[in-house]
Amino acid sequence: DSGVTQTPKHLITATGQRVTLRCSPRSGDLSVYWYQQSLDQGLQFLIQYYNGEERAKGNILERFSAQQFPDLHSELNLSSLELGDSALYFCASSPVHFSGNTIYFGEGSWLTVV
Amino acid sequence: AQKVTQAQTEISVVEKEDVTLDCVYETRDTTYYLFWYKQPPSGELVFLIRRNSFDEQNEISGRYSWNFQKSTSSFNFTITASQVVDSAVYFCALSEAGRSQGNLIFGKGTKLSVKP
Numbered sequence: 566d567s568g569v570t571q572t573p574k575h576l577i578t579a580t581g582q583r584v585t586l587r588c589s590p591r592s593g594d595l596s597v598y599w600y601q602q603s604l605d606q607g608l609q610f611l612i613q614y615y616n617g618e619e620r621a622k623g624n625i626l627e628r629f630s631a632q633q634f635p636d637l638h639s640e641l642n643l644s645s646l647e648l649g650d651s652a653l654y655f656c657a658s659s660p661v662h663f664s665g666n667t668i669y670f671g672e673g674s675w676l677t678v679v
Numbered sequence: 680a681q682k683v684t685q686a687q688t689e690i691s692v693v694e695k696e697d698v699t700l701d702c703v704y705e706t707r708d709t710t711y712y713l714f715w716y717k718q719p720p721s722g723e724l725v726f727l728i729r730r731n732s733f734d735e736q737n738e739i740s741g742r743y744s745w746n747f748q749k750s751t752s753s754f755n756f757t758i759t760a761s762q763v764v765d766s767a768v769y770f771c772a773l774s775e776a777g778r779s780q781g782n783l784i785f786g787k788g789t790k791l792s793v794k795p
Contacts, residue, residue: 598782608788621782667729
């Protein structure tokens, strides 16, 4: 158990819908990351937050947004969903924002868009 | 540009065989960090090891060992006396130092199947 908690574990929704994935980082970690894992793209970095502020953006679509709340939990919002958004979405956390520290991943949220 | 290449897409071995998973990386930085993660069939990503670019000592942890060679930009992972529970997808990842962001760049992964 990495200490990173993600909900829901599985989600099936229709095209055009909007979903919210939730993440609680490890106790004491201030930095949260979101990754997408799909068969064709592999593991892709989406976005990073540190202590409530956006720190870095990767290949995140404009239809996707995220935020980190004062209690440090984070949410990833996916809207106008398309079939191609079906993937495993990981949240991860680390103590600080800069490189070199170990990043621990949650169990992921499986999203299926039908 | 930073890049991680895991040329072996799938490897199949019989239990008790040794197996080496290859990882080659590209970076312009002199300071960087390398990682290995394991993804079992259940889906979670499990951290295995972190290595910084200044520490080229090989590391051994039980049946796992890692060989870091800066000269060939490689960070290979060997499982000795493999077991069925080692069946998983293994990812190598890179993080460059001196950046304000700590995200990892992953390779495509190597799927290891260990048969009884």
